[in-house]
Amino acid sequence: MTTFTKDAVEKLSASLNEPAWMLEFRLKAFEIYEATPMPTTKDEAWRRTNLRQLNFDEFGPSINGDAATDAVIPSYLGEQLTTDKAGGNLLQIDGVTKKYNLSDELKAQGVIFCDMHEAVAQHPDLIKQYFMTKGVQVTEGKFAALHGAFWCGGTFLYVPKNVKADAPMHSVLWSENGRTFTHTLAVVETGAEAILMDEYASAEGEVPGLHNGVIELLVGDNASLVYAGLQDFGQNVWQFNHERGRVGRDGKLDWVTSIMGTRLTKAFQTLELDQQGAWGRMSGIFFTNGRQHLDMDTEQIHNAGDTVSDLLYKGALKEKSRVVWQGMIKALPGSQRIDGFQANRNLMLDKTARADSIPGLEIEADDVRCTHASAVGKLDEEELFYLMSRGIPRKTAVEMSVQGFFDPLMRRIPYEGIQERIFGRIVEKIG
Amino acid sequence: MSIALEIKNLHASIGEQPILKGIDLLVKQGEIHALMGPNGSGKSTLAYTLAGHPAYEPTAGQVIFGGEDLLEMEADERSRAGLFLAFQYPAAVPGVTLAKFLRQTINSRRQAENPEDKGISIPAFRRLLTEKMDMLGIDHKFAGRYLNEGFSGGEKKRVEILQMATVEPKIAIMDETDSGLDIDALRIVSEGAMRLYREMNMGALVITHYQRILDYIKPDYVHIMMDGRIVESGGPDLALKLEEHGYDWLREKHGVVEEA
Ligand SMILES: Nc1ncnc2c1ncn2[C@@H]1O[C@H](COP(=O)(O)OP(=O)(O)OP(=O)(O)O)[C@@H](O)[C@H]1O
Ligand SMILES: [Mg+2]
Numbered sequence: 001m002t003t004f005t006k007d008a009v010e011k012l013s014a015s016l017n018e019p020a021w022m023l024e025f026r027l028k029a030f031e032i033y034e035a036t037p038m039p040t041t042k043d044e045a046w047r048r049t050n051l052r053q054l055n056f057d058e059f060g061p062s063i064n065g066d067a068a069t070d071a072v073i074p075s076y077l078g079e080q081l082t083t084d085k086a087g088g089n090l091l092q093i094d095g096v097t098k099k100y101n102l103s104d105e106l107k108a109q110g111v112i113f114c115d116m117h118e119a120v121a122q123h124p125d126l127i128k129q130y131f132m133t134k135g136v137q138v139t140e141g142k143f144a145a146l147h148g149a150f151w152c153g154g155t156f157l158y159v160p161k162n163v164k165a166d167a168p169m170h171s172v173l174w175s176e177n178g179r180t181f182t183h184t185l186a187v188v189e190t191g192a193e194a195i196l197m198d199e200y201a202s203a204e205g206e207v208p209g210l211h212n213g214v215i216e217l218l219v220g221d222n223a224s225l226v227y228a229g230l231q232d233f234g235q236n237v238w239q240f241n242h243e244r245g246r247v248g249r250d251g252k253l254d255w256v257t258s259i260m261g262t263r264l265t266k267a268f269q270t271l272e273l274d275q276q277g278a279w280g281r282m283s284g285i286f287f288t289n290g291r292q293h294l295d296m297d298t299e300q301i302h303n304a305g306d307t308v309s310d311l312l313y314k315g316a317l318k319e320k321s322r323v324v325w326q327g328m329i330k331a332l333p334g335s336q337r338i339d340g341f342q343a344n345r346n347l348m349l350d351k352t353a354r355a356d357s358i359p360g361l362e363i364e365a366d367d368v369r370c371t372h373a374s375a376v377g378k379l380d381e382e383e384l385f386y387l388m389s390r391g392i393p394r395k396t397a398v399e400m401s402v403q404g405f406f407d408p409l410m411r412r413i414p415y416e417g418i419q420e421r422i423f424g425r426i427v428e429k430i431g
Numbered sequence: 432m433s434i435a436l437e438i439k440n441l442h443a444s445i446g447e448q449p450i451l452k453g454i455d456l457l458v459k460q461g462e463i464h465a466l467m468g469p470n471g472s473g474k475s476t477l478a479y480t481l482a483g484h485p486a487y488e489p490t491a492g493q494v495i496f497g498g499e500d501l502l503e504m505e506a507d508e509r510s511r512a513g514l515f516l517a518f519q520y521p522a523a524v525p526g527v528t529l530a531k532f533l534r535q536t537i538n539s540r541r542q543a544e545n546p547e548d549k550g551i552s553i554p555a556f557r558r559l560l561t562e563k564m565d566m567l568g569i570d571h572k573f574a575g576r577y578l579n580e581g582f583s584g585g586e587k588k589r590v591e592i593l594q595m596a597t598v599e600p601k602i603a604i605m606d607e608t609d610s611g612l613d614i615d616a617l618r619i620v621s622e623g624a625m626r627l628y629r630e631m632n633m634g635a636l637v638i639t640h641y642q643r644i645l646d647y648i649k650p651d652y653v654h655i656m657m658d659g660r661i662v663e664s665g666g667p668d669l670a671l672k673l674e675e676h677g678y679d680w681l682r683e684k685h686g687v688v689e690e691a
Contacts, residue, residue, distance in 0.1 A: 381485070386522040389482050390536040390594060391510035391543070400535065404526025404577070 029148025059210040062179040087167030088113040095153020112158035119156035135216030143240035154183035162191040175202035178209025204234040217245035224252040233261035249275035259286040273307035284313030288321035295324040311342040317353035343373040434497035435459040441492035452659035468656035482516040513601030517591035523579040530574040584611030602634040609644040621647030
């Protein structure tokens with residue numbers, strides 16, 4: 001089996017017919033990968049996530065061409081999200097495009113929506129400018145470097161200046177071989193607007209799988225992006241993600257994350273408000289069961305004054321699953337009149353589950369308003385009785401109550417079809 | 432077929448504390464009973480025990496509803512069998528809209544009859560909801576609000592009766608529906624309830640402290656509860672007598688010591 005070697009980097013790049021500059025980028029990232037030790041529980045960010053059980057080298061990279069051509073994927077994936085407006089659809093299996101379309105209207109407006117390899121070939125200047133330069137850096141950690149070296153597949157969205165793309169882009173990354181290294185890069189230029197729904201999923205499998213992803217969301221001045229990253233991998237998958245959104249002057253980023261799957265997820269999610277008037281909202285929806293382990297590190301960084309960040313992560317936990325949320329709001333000196341909020345609320349459906357909420361503030365300005373809250377709760381028996389007293393069976397009452405817990409966040413996902421689907425998964429998980 | 436709620440020597444406790452100490456009451460469809468009594472005498476406890484709240488434990492006696500042993504049923508089965516409780520203090524259900532909730536109350540009934548049932552269609556449900564909301568003077572925008580979350584006291588009470596109108600029970604218990612309603616709302620809600628009682632030939636147990644609601648919902652019988660027992664039963668004039676004289680004469684008559 002090919003594993004993570006320099007030779008494998010070259011092989012991957014060759015199989016993708018990449019230009020020399022991308023190979024160079026990969027090799028540099030590989031050097032950093034090699035020079036960076038595997039994180040252990042002695043590293044602060046990894047204190048609550050132990051990788052001892054992970055036999056890392058066994059995974060190896062995803063070399064192009066091993067995607068199953070006859071993969072059976074759920075029919076709803078890759079469908080258009082709205083009936084009235086055609087936007088863009090992109091379906092990839094193991095990082096290889098299987099289905100693709102973009103409306104003529106959006107094309108005419110100069111919107112680029114394609115897979116990342118296509119973007120490297122067709123839009124090298126944009127990729128050189130934005131790929132792991134402003135968002136996530138390969139130096140951020142072992143897994144960011146690994147991704148830089150072995151990334152494969154993913155989604156590129158570029159919305160030119162002042163273009164308001166009113167139809168959604170929908171990207172689906174299905175994994176069949178259990179090894180994906182997809183990269184999402186969204187660039188929304190000054191005054192532009194876009195909606196991107198980004199789904200990651202795989203069937204349940206026996207053999208351990210790996211997802212090593214990067215998400216970069218770059219929102220220009222006066223621009224707006226609604227982004228929903230929806231993950232539903234099988235519980236055989238280990239996921240290591242680095243994600244960063246940046247927002248320019250008076251820009252808006254509405255960022256929703258839904259996590260249903262994986263054996264283990266470690267995600268670093270950072271929101272940077274770079275210019276005055278920038279606004280960012282991070283919404284997290286997760287449901288863990290069995291022995292799932294979910295560890296999220298979030299940061300809201302106020303690099304300028306008069307910026308607003310608002311984070312709310314809500315989860316339901318069952319059985320022996322464990323959730324860690326560690327959140328940090330940072331304000332640089334001089335970032336005055338900022339408003340930062342972070343909250344994590346967990347619903348414990350079983351006593352055996354465990355949740356840790358660790359909010360934090362690093363504020364170096366004085367005229368700021370920063371608040372945080374975290375809470376764990378159980379199902380409310382009075383609420384359940386009330387529902388039952390109207391003829392609703394207990395099982396349905398529990399489902400309604402759990403759905404109700406998530407409802408305010410679910411409404412932030414702009415498509416009812418997707419909301420319904422996630423609600424459906426939640427009901428399945430309640431069991 | 433006309434059914435009845437038949438309570439025989441019912442005793443019930445909250446935790447170790449006995450509250451109901453032998454209640455006998457027969458409420459038939461088509462009859463309106465008022466239940467009055469001082470604070471803490473056990474009226475809500477009776478209501479909760481009948482509705483099947485898990486914290487209220489029946490310790491002796493029997494309740495027969497439509498020929499079945501009510502106390503053996505789960506709370507949801509009791510509701511589907513045709514018993515309804517309009518709560519004195521309705522719970523909030525965050526994240527579940529009133530419309531979604533009402534639709535589920537209808538669908539749960541249909542699916543209990545036929546597990547294959549796909550539920551009421553959205554247009555049919557909308558029509559039904561609009562009609563009932565208009566009857567009770569409830570603003571349509573409440574349909575999209577989370578159930579009872581941030582509702583005022585009176586709004587909650589109206590919504591309780593809206594639920595009653597939606598599920599169309601055979602016997603309803605209204606626990607102090609009048610408290611919290613303003614004068615106009617009391618009339619609208621009482622008249623709405625009265626219309627339902629008549630149209631559906633419902634039976635009702637109306638718990639109240641005041642004659643006011645009984646001006647609209649005219650009881651056939653009035654019962655007085657004290658210290659976990661029904662100590663006096665009579666016609667509508669009994670409520671008027673209470674209004675005038677209070678409870679002292681009853682305490683004396685039945686040797687009930689007033690609680691501190
Ligand atoms: N959860 C509880 N734990 C302990 N005691 C309780 C509980 N709920 C009710 N009680 C007691 O049971 C008794 C009866 O209460 P209940 O609510 O049935 O009275 P009520 O007749 O409905 O009064 P009101 O007219 O004020 O509504 C009271 O003494 C009350 O304090
Ligand atoms: Mg009461």
